[in-house]
Amino acid sequence: MRQAIVLICLFLSFSNAHAGLGIQHWVTSNGAKVYYVPSPGLPMVDIEVVFNAGGARDGKAPGVAKLTNALLDQGAGALSADQIAVVMDDVGAQMGNSSLRDMAIVTLRSLTDPDYLKPALKVYADVIQAPTFPVADFKRIKQQMLLIVEKAKESPASIASKAFYKAVYGDHPYGQPAGGTEASLTAITQEQVKAFYQQYYVANNALVAIVGDVDRAQAESIAETVTAKLAKGKAADKLPEAKPLTEAKTIHIDFQSSQSTIVMGQVGMHRQEPDYLPLYIGNHSLGGSGLVAILAEEIREKRGLSYSTYSYFSPMAEKGPFISSLQTKNDQVPEASKVLSETIAKYIETGPTAEQMSASVNNITGGFALRVDSNAKILQYLAMIGFYNMPLDYVDTFITRARAVTHSQIKAALKKHLNPNAMVMVVVGKAAK
Amino acid sequence: MKRILSLVCLFGLSLPAVVQASKAQEFTLTNGLKLIVKEDHRAPVVVTQVWYKVGSSYEHLGVTGVSHVLEHMMFKGTQQFKPGEFSRIISEQGGQENAFTGQDYTGYYQKLESSRVETSFKMEADRMHNLVLLEDEFKKEVEVVKEERRMRTDDKPTRKTAEIFHAAAFRYSPYSAPIIGWMNDLDNMRLSDLANWYKLWYAPNNATIVVVGDVNTAFIVYLAKKYFGAIPRVDMPPLKPIHEPEQLGVKRLEVKLPAKVPYMIMGYKVPVINTADIEWEPYALEVLINVLDGGNSSRFSKTLIREKSIAASISTSYSASERLDTLLTFSAVPTKNHTIADVEHALRGQIELMKTTLVTPAELNRVKAQVMADTIYQQDSGFYQAMQMGSLETTGVGWRLLDSYVDKLKAVTAEQVQTVAKKYLIDKGLTIAELKPQPMTKNTQLPARLSTGRH
Structure with missing residues (x-):
């Protein structure tokens, strides 16, 4: 098949939504929060x-x-x-x-x-x-x-x-x-x-x-x-803050494989991040839109270096990671890692072009119905909204909010949250010597 | 591509199951193109799939993997669109798209907000007969496919073992070759191989379009005629019959690879719906694998995993809806305190039990309840429904099986399960492969080298 990229990215970076999901919310007699959609x-x-x-x-x-x-x-x-x-x-x-x-x-x-x-x-x-x-x-x-x-x-x-x-x-x-x-x-x-x-x-x-x-x-x-017999207890403590690194790190792990796996990234954002949408859209152009993303274009389409290459933010309770990845045969590691880090560094500097941004916004908003087209997918949204205390109309207002994001917001957010000089790069494979 | 395979494996029995297919309608254009439409108005979305009757089981030695490489090249431009334009246009429309290659089919799909369905028809019709195969694009793309092979198979000890196992189990059937192709054939593939393959198989009379979603059937028929109606039919030679020569005894092989955890896979030659002389046998085999390994209450889970803790995990696979005779396989990872021999002994003990003792009414009812519930759950996904109809139609079983599938399973008796166990789960048709982990290089044991600085 063509790529697992699209699936992976959809799964890991929730974002899209349906007008009028009509989430009903209440609290059980025991204090558990409930989110329900008929x-x-x-x-x-x-x-x-x-x-x-x-x-x-x-x-x-x-x-x-x-x-x-x-x-x-x-x-x-x-x-x-x-x-x-x-x-x-x-x-x-x-x-x-x-x-x-x-x-x-x-x-x-x-x-x-x-x-x-x-x-x-x-x-x-x-x-x-x-x-x-x-x-x-x-x-x-x-x-x-x-x-x-x-x-x-x-x-x-x-x-x-x-x-x-x-x-x-x-x-x-x-x-x-x-x-x-x-x-x-x-x-x-x-x-x-x-x-x-x-x-x-x-x-x-x-x-x-x-x-x-x-x-x-x-x-x-x-x-x-499903909750009445639980002890009331108390909510888990807030997690400690995840601090970004201040300098770059490269880690090589020798491994007997025909291909090397490269993972590069850093501390990203948490679920409550006000810059969530600018960063989500910004990443969509970079590595979150399958074969039409910039990373896929540079690494796969132009050079044939890897089958799967992508990037995503994984927002969590604390700042989850920004991750990019590819796999390539061992002797192509120098070229592939160079293209990966240079493409990302350049993108952080310049952001998407107006055309790239508009293509991303069109994909995200035009396809939003697909993100909530089954009970299983709606359930995932409810869990996310509940767990991260997001607004109940998060899904309903998503398109409007996504369309309101400006080009300069995306550029500023990428520069603010990503630092090309403090990325971790891990390479696992047989070192080419 | 292997995603489809794992769908088959993961869902085992649930692959061909009822999706209220009776609500679907079938049409055939004068050029032979088949169209299946199922309206589903739960959400304003539509999935469009185009299935071609070609896959790795149509290939011969020297061009293994050509169906899959061609699938990749179908995104690399037509007379009208430049390489990559297909994906860009679908993406701009908010769509999700992908493609898959299996043993018996090659498929392409788009998921779109339902008012945009026309884009799928326009683009798919174009690449059905206007593909432009460029040498430069091919050279890069075949390298991408090799990377895919390394990622999926070469660097995964269990996947590599399974590949070698299939190659040993079949000595003639094309199911012996991996869908992605042997590396040698990828290394030596030529653009002309792809051009020939495209010319031979990509034609309306060798394709089925499946549409499921919030659409009007008459409008979909209109779109099909509008975009595909003028594509000419292509005469193709009738397929020759393929019969694997009879196996005459157990085949055993070991695979020695750097790995950490042992693994075994064993498989028996079995018929499928397409090839069975006795109509109920494939359904009896499906019931059989579910008694053994369907759900946490199955015999394997209860006895081999929980009670005796011989295996840490077991996976059972049989797909009744393939084109040719197939394998019913059991694969397992032993627990720390047990050997591969223990696992094989335990699995074969369970298989023997199927021959000597009738499955209980409770077990039969449990399997049937699970199948019935699954048929409801599956309707939560329009994509999955389309996959079922498309694969059944393309392998020659026919999508209408979905209407009668549950009834056919319900009709299976304990005696029939015993009969197929005795007839097919026998040494004569058995192949067993064992992964024997070899030490990994000493380098892996060293602490990671750490260097700091800009890259």
């Missing part, structure tokens, strides 16, 4: 509960957040992992969990027919509110995570990403590997997992997003069912 048409519902309990909360035990999240459905209430699986599969429900740097997520997709929804919802509620962390499952999941850590050592992309975050963030929580390390995982105890759960899986640290063929009363009932 979506009749298909007899199904998507529910997502998000806790501020991602890898950034690992503290001195990298991997504990992910391990806790992964263990939720391995035993809950009176049920074992086997029994939980049977209940869900019997009604064709799909339960999932994931742990990012900021968010810890538990999802449920179910049919709305009560014969199907009721049993699924009951187990889902237990998984969130009454996980039992059985010792055998704890050991097994921990072993699986250790194996993933080991397997990541086979992958140039994983090695590069890990080194990049460490170099950019240092001791900041975002600098730690969310999947843990061999040493950290080995040391984590069942008690640590339980303590992590008790501290962070609490109502004041939770939000519920609901999209589907349920009415307001049903949505309220669902939100209560």
